[in-house]
Amino acid sequence: MTAKQQFLRGLRFGVPIGLGYLSVSFSFGIMAVSIGFDWWQAVLVSMLNLTSAGQLAGIQIMVHPAQYAAMLISQLTINLRYSFMSISLSQKTEKKFRGIYRWLLGFFMTDEIFAVAVSQKEVTRALFAGLTVAPYFGWTFGTLLGALLGNILPNIVMNALCLAIYGMFVAIVAPDAKKDLKLLTVVGISLILSGLFYYLPLLSRHVSAGLAVSICAVLAAAAGALFFPVRETEGAA
Amino acid sequence: MELKQFFTYLLVMAGSTYLIRAIPFALMKKKIQNTFVRSFLHYIPYTVLTAMTFPAALYATNNLWAAAAGLLVAVLVAVRGKSLTVVAACACVSVLIVELLLMQLGQ
Numbered sequence: 001m002t003a004k005q006q007f008l009r010g011l012r013f014g015v016p017i018g019l020g021y022l023s024v025s026f027s028f029g030i031m032a033v034s035i036g037f038d039w040w041q042a043v044l045v046s047m048l049n050l051t052s053a054g055q056l057a058g059i060q061i062m063v064h065p066a067q068y069a070a071m072l073i074s075q076l077t078i079n080l081r082y083s084f085m086s087i088s089l090s091q092k093t094e095k096k097f098r099g100i101y102r103w104l105l106g107f108f109m110t111d112e113i114f115a116v117a118v119s120q121k122e123v124t125r126a127l128f129a130g131l132t133v134a135p136y137f138g139w140t141f142g143t144l145l146g147a148l149l150g151n152i153l154p155n156i157v158m159n160a161l162c163l164a165i166y167g168m169f170v171a172i173v174a175p176d177a178k179k180d181l182k183l184l185t186v187v188g189i190s191l192i193l194s195g196l197f198y199y200l201p202l203l204s205r206h207v208s209a210g211l212a213v214s215i216c217a218v219l220a221a222a223a224g225a226l227f228f229p230v231r232e233t234e235g236a237a
Numbered sequence: 238m239e240l241k242q243f244f245t246y247l248l249v250m251a252g253s254t255y256l257i258r259a260i261p262f263a264l265m266k267k268k269i270q271n272t273f274v275r276s277f278l279h280y281i282p283y284t285v286l287t288a289m290t291f292p293a294a295l296y297a298t299n300n301l302w303a304a305a306a307g308l309l310v311a312v313l314v315a316v317r318g319k320s321l322t323v324v325a326a327c328a329c330v331s332v333l334i335v336e337l338l339l340m341q342l343g344q
Contacts, residue, residue: 020322027325031297041243048251053289055250062246063238071246075253078289081282082254086262087269099263106259111282112321156340159298160307160332166294167311167321167328169286174315176283183283190284191291198292209293216288217281224284225276 003126010130017112018134020168022142024052027164029146032059034158039147046143050110050136052165054078057213070211077214085114089123097125108132111172186224190216303335 001009025046032042037059049055054075061071086109090102097105105128113131117123150158177184197203197212207215269275290308298304311328319327 020320023322023325036238045247045250048247049254051254053285054254057289058246058250062243062250065242068245068249071249072253075250076257077281078285079254079257081278081285082258083261084278084281086258086260087265090262090265102263103259106262107255109258109262156299156333156336160303160329160336162297163294163304163307163311163328163332164325166290166297166308167325169290170308170311170328171315171319171321171324173283173286173290174312175318178316183280186280187283187287190287194288194291213285213288217284220284220288221277221280224280225273228276229272230276230279231272 003124006124006126007130010127011133012130013116013127014113014131014134017116017131018136018138020112021135021138022145024165024168025139025142026146026149027161028052028055029143029148030150030153030158030161031056031146031165032143033147033150034162035059035063037062037147039144042147043140043144047140050108050139051079051082052168056165060209064208067208070208073211074214077217081111082109082114085109085111085118089114089118092118092120092123093128094122094124097123097128101125105129105132108136110135182224182228186220186228189223190220193219298332298336300336300339303332303339306335307332 028046029039029042032045033039037045042059045055045059049058057074057078058071061067061074086106089109093102105125108128108131113135117128117131120127146161153161173187177187193216194212197207197216198209203212269278294308295301295304298307307328310331311324314327315324
């Protein structure tokens with residue numbers, strides 16, 4: 001297959017991802033505007049980050065002044081999974097896909113782009129480049145629409161749309177947790193810890209929400225790694 | 238929000254998000270062998286998403302019960318293996334229905 005054919009193939013694979021992103025980033029745009037961001041700020045955040053969970057946590061920290069360390073810790077924890085995906089995908093790339101191409105295209109490593117790319121026998125740089133196009137535009141354009149229409153839609157509809165992004169998180173976790181009792185236990189630990197950090201006044205008063213997510217996630221994942229080690233698998237979400 | 242604050246945060250956020258993706262991609266040439274690290278990295282996406290969703294999602298809409306219904310529907314639809322978009326849409330529609338019902342009851 002020529003590079004052009006590879007690119008077009010990737011482009012086609014990316015379309016369903018882009019459509020999915022459109023709806024989720026729409027919800028992100030609405031949320032960002034609802035907590036005080038301008039529409040262009042929401043769009044800029046989406047264009048430069050391209051990540052749902054990280055952005056959602058990020059904008060919640062941004063509204064408070066001077067929590068740069070909390071921002072850094074939350075982004076590193078939430079986005080740590082991308083490192084693993086990058087490592088995993090780096091094993092399947094063609095010879096030409098290295099150096100500057102990896103530095104450029106690494107930016108586009110998202111859960112869904114990774115999932116499609118890693119299912120290929122060999123990942124060429126043309127295919128990967130094509131794969132990123134629709135998701136990137138979907139993510140950016142959806143944010144723009146959400147941020148602009150957020151003010152026009154009735155309050156009750158906007159409210160309901162705020163749940164979309166969490167619906168997506170559930171859709172990623174629930175099916176895998178159902179199939180794997182160990183994962184279900186680890187997810188349960190994270191859920192209980194997160195509840196404690198929210199509802200126990202002693203914890204909620206002293207630990208910011210962004211940091212609490214990082215602490216709960218790291219503790220639960222460490223407990224999982226200790227008690228339920230994963231044997232040699234692809235193992236990426 | 239001050240623009241300076243916004244851009245400083247944006248720089249920290251976008252910079253760390255980019256580097257955590259690109260550095261391992263560009264520099265990694267071997268596979269991680271350590272089982273603990275591999276397992277930790279396997280679990281972390283799930284624990285992050287769970288801790289972000291609960292209990293924050295319950296307070297993402299105007300009404301706790303509507304949000305709880307939306308979340309429950311999301312779980313039920315998701316374990317049936319429906320796509321991200323379908324799950325998200327069902328969750329939103331459930332919230333809307335419960336909120337409309339509550340409004341009717343309240344009148």
